[in-house]
Amino acid sequence: MDVNAAVAALAAIAGVCTGVIAMLAFRWSERDQARPTRTSLHTDAVLPPGVDTVLSVLRSSAVVLDESDSVVKASSAAYALGLVRGGKLAVEPMLHMARDTRRDGEIRQVELDLPRRGTGRGEALAVSARVAPLGSRLVLLLVEDLTEARRIEAVRRDFVANVSHELKTPTGALSLLSEAVMDASDDPEAVTRFAGRMQIEATRLTNLVQELIDLSRVQNDDPLEDAEPVRVDELVAEAIDRSRHTASTKQITMAAGGTADLYVWGNRGQLAAALGNLVENAVNYSPARTRVGIAGRRIAAPGGGGTSQAFGPGGLIEIAVTDQGIGISEKDRERIFERFYRVDPARSRATGGTGLGLAIVKHVAASHGGEVTVWSSEGQGSTFTLRLPEAGAVRDRASAGRDPVTTDEDDDVPYETFSSAVPHSPAIVPAPEVLP
Template identity: 35%
Template sequence: MNTQIMFRIRTRLFLTYMILVGVTVLAAGLFAGKVIKDSHTEAIRRNMMNEVRMIVSMIEPDIASYDPVNRRAYYQEQVERFAALTASRVTFIRVDGWVIADSHHQASEMDDHGDRPEIQDILEGRMIGDAIRFSDTLGEDMIYVAAPVYNGDQLAGYVRIALGLEELSGTVYALWGYMLIGLTILLAISALVSYRFAASFTRPIEHIIAVAKRITMHNYRARVRLKRRDEIGLLGSAINTMAVSLQEQMEQLTENENRLESVIDNMISGIVVLDREDRIVLMNKAAERILGYDAQEVIGTAYDRLKQPLPFEQLVLESIYRGEHIRDEIVLYYPEERTIELHIIPLKMDSLSNSGLIIVLHDITAIRKLERMRSEFVANVSHELKTPIAAVKGFAETLLSGSVSDEKTTRSFLQIIYDESERLNRLIGDILELSKIESKREPLHLAPIQLDSFLNSVVEMMRPEADRKKITLELEAPEDVYIEGDEDKLRQVFINLLSNGINYTPENGSVKMVLQTLGDPEGEYDRVMISVIDTGIGIPKKDLPRIFERFYRVDKARSRSSGGTGLGLSIVKHLVELHQGSIRVESRHGLGSTFIVELPVLHTWND
């Protein structure tokens, strides 16, 4: 830095220092003068209160019945005597505001004093009234103090004393004069001392300023290189400490910002933030998915540009005008139909201003669908239970009434009752089984299973049923195929699938079970596929998506006659999924069906 710049800096420092010293001393003088003036004024006011009380105690209380002819000289003499004693102006005032006597002015020429502030203070209930104001009579600022005069319990009039403020003003002016002389001397001494120090401050201060500028340009690694131990050195050390702290805080803020951005982007719930002008300033990925918009396209635009259903805009407007948290459910039809739980929360930086809105979107389509399924399940359970119970009750009442005397008919009724009770027992058992599976209260007992022998045992178990319908039952399974699974639950799966195949296949048809391994053809298999293929009546295309639902039947009449509960395939699906597997169906109406189960060879976790 050249000499000219250094001189400018020294001069600037010097002038700044001198101005600061001058302003400080001047402010101290003004403050001291005001304090002295206020203290002196308060002392005078208190002394005047004591004096006015003394005067009230010494005058006659018949001031209210003042006789202007006979008593004027007496009261004038009194006010002049008290004025000499107190060195102040004394005024006697009647209760109606008329001036009886005044020590400094002719009473007959004075106007009504009932509206004076010191008199009004007494009328408002104060024991002593006071005021500082300009006197129209004497033409100067004065302190007024007034006290009431009572004749018994009746207010008779007022005694007022007043004192000019010229003496107090003179004292303050003298103090300000002394202050000015002291300020001049102090500034002269400061000028001699401060200029010598200014030069020694410029170079390190310029270095500190340069470092501070680098920090403001986000270079938080900049440091002050000073070895001084004085205040400048401490300042440099403080700048370095600040730079280190800023560097750490910015790194922490960056990390927190990245973490917060990651959390917001990966939230399941959609979040849209509006500013105070109702423009979109933030939209996470879930909100993009729910609303069907790209955040980059809508950031900075008004929320009503989203072209959402009218209830959405109405709820946002209601929250803006009411300034309250609003929760509601709406149905969005774009980009697809969804049921959305909507939370609109106003952002308030203080109790008055609205700083924007947070809109939280929960996709509850699956929840509402589950609720409907539960409702349908309860209705279906009630219906399915009602049918066998009604049959049992009806035939039992018939038998109990004694109207059936034929033994053969009686046995037929009892058989019906027995069959319906068995059906009811199976239904309740399946409901309990499905409930335990869905709630995962029944854990898997995993063990190695040799599939060819296992599936052969299942087929042989179902063969008598197939033989009764003259249905061919076959198994194709390679040897030495092993998986890890719960044998009892898998047996329940394949018995159910084979039983359905046999029940829905006409006589002289066939049901076939095929085992295949899946995976790298040249390596070891990691999954197996078991297919149950029948030549039965098949499943219509419209019913395929729903056959794994509880109580769903394609042929309701035939299902009931076969003793089915409508829960078998739902139980199968849950059991397969418990094994981390999958099940699907392929079918053509009238040509048969194929149920395909895929299972992993090994489990990575155990429910």
């Protein structure tokens, strides 16, 4: 009997303990649910009806503060910008604005530069903050990130300044030369000389305007809307023909080599302009009696394969333009694809360069899903490499019975012969000795 009583007592005690534990767990769950989260530090009940829904669809970073400056509601973007930390608004100027707005009810707006979160560099985020009362006790802060807009505006401002400067040079020269022609009207020899200079400046002005048009076109148009399989041999032949006269004047030999019957997928006009700019630069910046080579080959896409536009699996086509010119210093290599940047301004003026050619090449390569890279050594030469997706299926259909395009009697050079005649980057072939 005593044993039964003891068992009953133990069962009763166990039941009481179970009930206490269940009650504590329930209370703990309630408290955990009421704990503030990243998007809501207090219960949504304190917000006016519909405000929570509106804040969730705003593009701006949103923060709602109560009368004690505690964060009632904050969007994920506000946390990403570092506006809210530990349940408080972390930007002191915005906090002062919120307090002033709570006091007098006026809407305030200011633009600020905030330190970029998580970086030790001096970079800053440009933001626009707007504070407005929300009901009788709350204050709404909306923050717009202006960093990218400011960067684009700075690029546009620099572009306009550079264009103005570049246009001013030939137009000013034309004005002075026209005055000189008028003053020398009784001297036929002087008139002829000044007229020739006017033609040079007019050509430079025409080239600048045309390259501005080309740059605008490659930036705004989608090249793949009118894309087609383009034969690399034909692009190389066209690029060589474009610079043939200048190369002949300087006694520069141009040679094409590499793999025949390669095809890329893209806009023929843009690709021809890009490769033509690379070959033209190579000729312009090479001394007399040197050699410029253009070689194409097929390489594997990163990861051992790839997918060509509209033609399924394929690799990449690499077109290298190599010269024995003045070369490019390491500090200039990072900037040569910027608009209007020139390694040697005096040399560019002498050759009629506009500083837009490589910028066009970069945009054409990027819009076609490729890239352009450079290897260079001062005094030895440079290699510009254009990599583009291959139109793989067209290669298979066209591989039977077609001879490669030749540009000169000695231009159809095998890749190995060509590569031994001009300096290449290690990415293309092992670095050979440079010919004198």
